[in-house]
Amino acid sequence: MSKDYDPKEIESKWQKVWEETGIYHAGDFSDKPKYYTLIEFPYPSADGLHVGHPRPYIGMDVVSRKKRMEGYNTLYPIGWDAFGLPTENFAIKTGKKPQVVTKENSDNFRRQIQSLGISFDWAREINTTDPKYYKWTQWLFLKFLEHGLAYKAKIPINWCPKDKIGLANEEVVDGKCERCGTEVEQKEKEQWMLAITKYADKLLEGLETVNYPERVKAQQRNWIGRSEGAEIDFKIDGGQTSVKVFTTRPDTIFGATFLVVAGKEDKFTGKYATNPATQEKVPIWEAEYVMSDYGTGSIMGVPADDERDRVFAEKHRLPIVENYKKAGFEDFGKKVVKYKLRDWVFSRQRYWGEPIPVVHCEKCGIVPVPEDQLPVTLPEVENYQPTDTGDSPLANISEWVNTTCPKCGGYAKRETDVMPNWAGSSWYFLRYVDSKNDEKFASQDKLKYWTPVDWYNGGMEHTTLHLLYSRFWNHFLYDLGFVPTAEPYKKRTSHGIILDQKGDKMSKSRGNVINPDSITERFGADTLRVYEMFMGPFEQAIAWSENSLVGPRRFLEKVWKLQFKVSKGQTLGTDSQGLTLMHQTIKKVSDDIEELGFNTAISTLMIYANVLEKQEKVSQKEFETLLLLLAPFAPHITEELWSELGHSDSIHTQPWPEYDNSKLVSDELTIVVQVDGKVRGSFEADKSMSESEVLEKALKLSEIQKWIVGKEVKKHIYVPGKVLNIVLS
RNA sequence: GCCGAGGUGGCGAAAUUGGUAACCGCAAUCGACUCAAAAUCGAUCGUCGCAAGACUUGAGGGUUCGAGUCCCUCCCUCGGCACCA
Numbered sequence: 019m020s021k022d023y024d025p026k027e028i029e030s031k032w033q034k035v036w037e038e039t040g041i042y043h044a045g046d047f048s049d050k051p052k053y054y055t056l057i058e059f060p061y062p063s064a065d066g067l068h069v070g071h072p073r074p075y076i077g078m079d080v081v082s083r084k085k086r087m088e089g090y091n092t093l094y095p096i097g098w099d100a101f102g103l104p105t106e107n108f109a110i111k112t113g114k115k116p117q118v119v120t121k122e123n124s125d126n127f128r129r130q131i132q133s134l135g136i137s138f139d140w141a142r143e144i145n146t147t148d149p150k151y152y153k154w155t156q157w158l159f160l161k162f163l164e165h166g167l168a169y170k171a172k173i174p175i176n177w178c179p180k181d182k183i184g185l186a187n188e189e190v191v192d193g194k195c196e197r198c199g200t201e202v203e204q205k206e207k208e209q210w211m212l213a214i215t216k217y218a219d220k221l222l223e224g225l226e227t228v229n230y231p232e233r234v235k236a237q238q239r240n241w242i243g244r245s246e247g248a249e250i251d252f253k254i255d256g257g258q259t260s261v262k263v264f265t266t267r268p269d270t271i272f273g274a275t276f277l278v279v280a281g282k283e284d285k286f287t288g289k290y291a292t293n294p295a296t297q298e299k300v301p302i303w304e305a306e307y308v309m310s311d312y313g314t315g316s317i318m319g320v321p322a323d324d325e326r327d328r329v330f331a332e333k334h335r336l337p338i339v340e341n342y343k344k345a346g347f348e349d350f351g352k353k354v355v356k357y358k359l360r361d362w363v364f365s366r367q368r369y370w371g372e373p374i375p376v377v378h379c380e381k382c383g384i385v386p387v388p389e390d391q392l393p394v395t396l397p398e399v400e401n402y403q404p405t406d407t408g409d410s411p412l413a414n415i416s417e418w419v420n421t422t423c424p425k426c427g428g429y430a431k432r433e434t435d436v437m438p439n440w441a442g443s444s445w446y447f448l449r450y451v452d453s454k455n456d457e458k459f460a461s462q463d464k465l466k467y468w469t470p471v472d473w474y475n476g477g478m479e480h481t482t483l484h485l486l487y488s489r490f491w492n493h494f495l496y497d498l499g500f501v502p503t504a505e506p507y508k509k510r511t512s513h514g515i516i517l518d519q520k521g522d523k524m525s526k527s528r529g530n531v532i533n534p535d536s537i538t539e540r541f542g543a544d545t546l547r548v549y550e551m552f553m554g555p556f557e558q559a560i561a562w563s564e565n566s567l568v569g570p571r572r573f574l575e576k577v578w579k580l581q582f583k584v585s586k587g588q589t590l591g592t593d594s595q596g597l598t599l600m601h602q603t604i605k606k607v608s609d610d611i612e613e614l615g616f617n618t619a620i621s622t623l624m625i626y627a628n629v630l631e632k633q634e635k636v637s638q639k640e641f642e643t644l645l646l647l648l649a650p651f652a653p654h655i656t657e658e659l660w661s662e663l664g665h666s667d668s669i670h671t672q673p674w675p676e677y678d679n680s681k682l683v684s685d686e687l688t689i690v691v692q693v694d695g696k697v698r699g700s701f702e703a704d705k706s707m708s709e710s711e712v713l714e715k716a717l718k719l720s721e722i723q724k725w726i727v728g729k730e731v732k733k734h735i736y737v738p739g740k741v742l743n744i745v746l747s
Numbered sequence: 748g749c750c751g752a753g754g755u756g757g758c759g760a761a762a763u764u765g766g767u768a769a770c771c772g773c774a775a776u777c778g779a780c781u782c783a784a785a786a787u788c789g790a791u792c793g794u795c796g797c798a799a800g801a802c803u804u805g806a807g808g809g810u811u812c813g814a815g816u817c818c819c820u821c822c823c824u825c826g827g828c829a830c831c832a
Contacts, residue, residue, distance in 0.1 A: 231751090231752095232752090233751045233752065233826080233827080234751095235751095236828095240749090240827070241827090241828080243828085243831070245832090247832080264831095266831095266832065278832090307830040308831095308832075309830075309831060311831095312832080316832095317832045319832095325748095358831060478826075478827085482828095552759090552771085552772075554759055554760065555760080557752095558752095559825085559826095560759075561759085563758085563773075565773060566773050567773095569772045570772085573771095573772085575787095617759090617760075617771085618761070618770090620772090621770070621771040623771095624771055625770075625771065688767085690767045692766085692767085692812085692813070694812075694813090695811095696813090697767050733812075734812085740766055740767090743812050744812090
């Protein structure tokens, strides 16, 4: 009597076994080559996982499992990026401690992720809110401070009046807060800044050395916004003072008939400046179309060459010269490079973040907390509510704020700002290589062994935020000699998000979130995994379809039933065609996984299973090949079937199947015959048939005769083994 | 406006990169099994046509023996940037 496929039973059984045997633990150092696969670690929200979360985890799990089978010492870690506003807001609402909420949420996430059979190395799990972790985030901040890359500045910041928090430029979308959509206000505040602009060129040049999708590179280049030009002084009042303009076209200076300064800057408005090229007096105007925070905030108006300048000149009846003389690039002014990239506003006036580890001493000024006093831990507070004055809730904890200066021993106050939630995620991939280390953020040896990350998959929405920030931190650490490579990630890919059935983004507020628990319950984790990989191209956004889940489930049922057709002991495929298909399948699945072609890999496996199903008997070799190739996608069912075949070791530690190049082409070929480029017939030919034999046979076919009778065959084109085109006209 | 990715059956999609367009799957229709339904199995399934055949990859041109794929001119969708001088 045959046993039915019962995913529930076998999935929990094997998950336990894997945990006990620890087969996914990555050992440090090994004779094997290493491979480091990485996904963006999740923010453990109270809502739990939705079906969109695991798509990248499963995708990289497939890659990781294949790499493991190919003999790589593979590191595939996970952790929790747990600082941030939602948890803090939840704490404000419920009075629950953020520490407790974080624990509950990450426990729930862990359970959900583990139920999907993803081969994470849980022994390296990290949590950015763990003082043992953020001790090193603070230590890294001190390094920035030490090297002059962290500084305090009074700047107008983007202030969200609802979240009561300062935002980085990257967090403002269309003038609104990225999180809550509230109109952002400008507020002057003392803020901690990180000088990412000092790394603009390195971040730009580094892009040439990494394997990222073109759209990611383009977006980062765009964001950095490097432009080369010149600053030119236009003298006023006989040289007493001057207006400095920035232009990328200093060669057009002879055509500059006026200057425009940014809207608010009006002390020069109405005056005249001297064009250093023509020595003519040109009027100074102000206009909104000139940005105060780009270049010098002033431009020279060249109406003959610039569309906006022309419109402005026509409106205000300013002179337009055509046919002016072009200058050399460096004849006037000084060559400069400008960027759109701004320094990173690094402080937040909130509670749930890493305290910035400095104290303010009346005598000594800003004093870093000594390394041996790290971490500066978050104190327990009663009220997490931020203040309207813009101060952190930490400012109210006087026993924490009041301290002594580490330098002079006098009275000092702690910094009450915390870091943005991007801090912990800017270096987490480094911590994974040595997540328990109390002496260093990670040991040199382990960094040297594991980094850089070989393959990092994540969302497009992080391109100008996390991805850029973490590249910046890594470049900085490289310059300090702490990490072995400047670029942290060799290869970056991105997944498309999963939308709801109607094609809308899933979110709690829309109430359209689908929980993977309900899917695993009904179909099994393997079905969910195969479905998410099969539903469409991995890099493309795609709508969830409840109906379509049965396809992958039927496929797994089919594989399950194949076990009853296996004739044990028989080791090879039956005929040459069967063998060809097997080798083609191995090649296609192997190649596809490397290129994120998970959907086509599964399609190929389905074809193979369909063919085996039609056979009277299936050889053990054929069935095992199918199982091995399917194992990265459906780890539980394949493990079960593998063990049913009598194997005592795990399928996931077996060598990945290899294909034989010489067996990829079948002896029997189908030759398609075209007449004047239109398909008119086909016939089976032997691999060894010559061109003239193919032509001879094709001309004899009745369906071809019909088209060529009474006409002259002018020429023919033969693509060996594929197509013969007979040309008449 | 600039940069990037796209546009193929009722739906998700494939196409060895210039060589049989629509693989695989979903849905649908018919049939077998069943008292019945589900499940399963078999068949059909781009459009028009009884058929022979013709047409078909956003539109229109071109190159080629042959174009979804290459070139030119447009249109549309999505993502990013944007008075950036």
